[in-house]
Amino acid sequence: MTATDDTRRALGRIRADVQSMHAYAVQDARGLLKLDAMENPHGLAPALQAALGERLGALALNRYPGERGADLQRALAAHAGMPEGFALMLGNGSDELISLLAIACDLPGATMLAPVPGFVMYAMSAQLQGLRFVGVPLSADFELDEGAMLDAIARERPAIVFLAYPNNPTANLWNDTVIEKIVQAQGAQGGLVVIDEAYQPFAGRSYIDRVARHGHVLLMRTLSKFGLAGARLGYLMGPAALVAEIDKVRPPYNISVLNCECALFALEHADVFAAQAAEIRSERAVVVARLARLPAVRSWPxxxxxxxxxxxxxxxxxxxxxxxxxxxxxxxxxxxxxxNCLRLTVGTADENAQMLAALEASL
Known part of the structure; x- marks a missing residue:
């Protein structure tokens, strides 16, 4: 029996559906202007880099993460304006939080539901945990299909409905009246709604002001689009009783002391990151205006x-x-x-000019 034979036999112990899946692909960006992953193009100023480096260097890396995680939870709650009676839990990016929600709600026959096209990790997390995923197509203009969503909720009785606000990859905010009808329908049949606000720093409105009206709605955010994609830090807010149950399936020490300290540092300098977001929003308007002048290109708000x-x-x-x-x-x-759709990340003014020139030359 060879080592190859041993490997072949061992593969039989791995789920067939996992073997048929494709791993999440990250494009090789070496030597390229990277505008494929919705990252903040701005780094820290040298003085802030030095200050952060000094703080990270002083951490006790020989110890497991401790009470600083609670400090970060309080800082994030204050930053987000978390409602009274809510609790907050941390995740290693939004991806881990989506997986933890799937684990916590994995009752026999459970279903997760979301509009499609949407964030691919909703379906992937459902499949990996053994839940059934139901995708409800958007309209041709990427708006919510109210009737189809309400019919699917009534028919499938999903454990979780995910609503990205704004959506990825379509980048739009859906109609608030339709969202409220979906939230109410899901609540009436006893399921959870997760409002995913990953792109909140760039959006014209947030669900945070409405989330406290409903006892079955959770709100998820990340610091990736805030400007810390490399730090991998997401957070989930919701009624304390719900968050307490989901927190039970969270791995111990899931947030490293480095992630935690980076996030605390960023929140202490929130004005810097807010200015970066404002610049990105301004550049977005410039790019949209330039795209409108390309007759072969259609863009969406x-x-x-x-x-x-x-x-x-x-x-x-x-x-x-x-x-x-x-x-x-x-x-x-x-x-x-x-x-025939492409997704463009908004970068700096120079990056956007290079991107638009490459687009026009490649049509």
Missing amino acids: SEANMILIRVPDAAKTFEGMKARGVLVKNVSKMHPLLA
């Missing part, structure tokens, strides 16, 4: 730091931009509604 466009040939345009040193995201195969 954006409330995030990304813009969805449709071109005559997404594969050709994507490769053309990459050949010109600019990496964006080809989302044209993610869902039929996204045919």
